[in-house]
Structure formats: C-alpha cells, structure tokens
Amino acid sequence: SAVISQKPSRDICQRGTSLTIQCQVDSQVTMMFWYRQQPGQSLTLIATANQGSEATYESGFVIDKFPISRPNLTFSTLTVSNMSPEDSSIYLCSVGQTAEAFFGQGTRLTVV
Amino acid sequence: EDQVTQSPEALRLQEGESSSLNCSYTVSGLRGLFWYRQDPGKGPEFLFTLYSAGEEKEKERLKATLTKKESFLHITAPKPEDSATYLCAVQATDSSNTGKLIFGQGTTLQVKP
Numbered sequence A: 001s002a003v004i005s006q007k008p009s010r011d012i013c014q015r016g017t018s019l020t021i022q023c024q025v026d027s028q029v030t031m032m033f034w035y036r037q038q039p040g041q042s043l044t045l046i047a048t049a050n051q052g053s054e055a056t057y058e059s060g061f062v063i064d065k066f067p068i069s070r071p072n073l074t075f076s077t078l079t080v081s082n083m084s085p086e087d088s089s090i091y092l093c094s095v096g097q098t099a100e101a102f103f104g105q106g107t108r109l110t111v112v
Numbered sequence B: 001e002d003q004v005t006q007s008p009e010a011l012r013l014q015e016g017e018s019s020s021l022n023c024s025y026t027v028s029g030l031r032g033l034f035w036y037r038q039d040p041g042k043g044p045e046f047l048f049t050l051y052s053a054g055e056e057k058e059k060e061r062l063k064a065t066l067t068k069k070e071s072f073l074h075i076t077a078p079k080p081e082d083s084a085t086y087l088c089a090v091q092a093t094d095s096s097n098t099g100k101l102i103f104g105q106g107t108t109l110q111v112k113p
Helices: none
Strands: A004-007 A010-013 A019-025 A031-037 A043-050 A068-072 A075-080 A089-095 A107-111 B003-007 B010-014 B019-026 B030-038 B045-050 B056-059 B062-066 B070-075 B084-092 B107-112
Touching (some): A004 A089, A043 A075, B030 B070, B045 B056, B070 B084
Antiparallel strands (some): A068 A075, B084 B107
16 A cells, blocks of 8 residues: 655635645655545546646646646645635545555645 | 446444445446545545456455445444445546546445444
8 A cells, every 4th residue: 555645734825825735655656646525525536647747637627727746756746726715625645546546634725 | 427426425323233335336337446434634545446246345344345337335233433434436447547536425424332
C-alpha cells in the first residue's frame, strides 16, 4: 500500500484568493489523481497528473481554475484559483490504478 | 454514461444486527469495482476490489460480492466501530484513463451499542 500525505489538512480562505494543496507519496507512482468531495456528495475526479506531461482534466474542470503540477514521481500540487464559496469542498489526492487505489486524508477547504 | 448508485443512503443497525449495502452500476465494461470506508474528516480507506461476477472477498465482519449489475457489502454482526460511510466505485474498461474511479453517493452506516 502507499502512504499519502496531504497539506494543509484544512484551511479557511477569502474569496478571490488561491490555495495550493500538496500531495506527497512514499513511493514512486506513474499516475496521481485529484478528486473533489463537495458537502454531502461523493467524490468526483478533477484531473489526472502524469509526471512529465500536462494534466488531463475531466469534463467541467479547467486548467485555469485548477492548475496542477507534477514535478516528480512522488509529488503533486493542486491549486484552487480565484476561489468562491462554491469551491468549499474536501480535495483528495489519490494514487493507484487497478487492484487498489489509495487516498490521502484530504484538504478541507472553506471559502468565505 | 457510466454510473454508480448506492442504497440505502443511510442505515441504522443495532450492534449484532447483520445487513447488506447495495451498489448498482452501469458501465459498458467493468475493469474493477472498489469498496471504501470513509470516516468523518478522513480520506477513503481501501477495503476490496472485485473484478468479475461471482467473485467474493472478506475482511473481518465485511464480505463483498459482485454480480454483472451490482455489488453487495454484507456486514455480519456489526459493532459500533463499523459506523462510517461506505463508498462504492467502479473503473470502466472503455475509459482512456485506466485509473479513473466513478463513485456512488455512499451509504452512511450507524451501529448503535
């Protein structure tokens, strides 16, 4: 199994600002995934980050709003840009393909 | 469109009262079906992956089964510490993204002592 560390664990941010979330994995992985879990809802994939290439975004998510970096095989960041209250969610980093997929503890973001 | 539906949304059990959670899925081809447990304020914790109809997996009081249209998570003689939200997710074979998980809404289980 993989151990995934996310920072920060929670934050309260002003609207119009940006927050960068970090995800560190204890082993090298090809693909890292970023999910959003809105209040009372399930997880939705935002984008997939491969090392050395541009992230692939799901329908409804764009790079200008959620820029992603993947500088090496153990680390990725997700930035939530120009935040509004609608961005208040839990953001989760995940690794794994078939067989098993593991998640970090999540970042609980509140935008005021 | 690939879709996952879980029922019930919420379930209250007495300690020792066995029950089952349902996960119905619609995908053109199933690569794998995943079960997770999520405690409040934490990320999902991996439980099982099932790949083909008829497959079963067990872990302590939990047993997951799979058919061509749904999966069940059976909880035998639950304890209060089994209280959590249980999430079901699928990976589809027709997805170009082999790691993408499509999640259901989850079932929130409360086990009373």
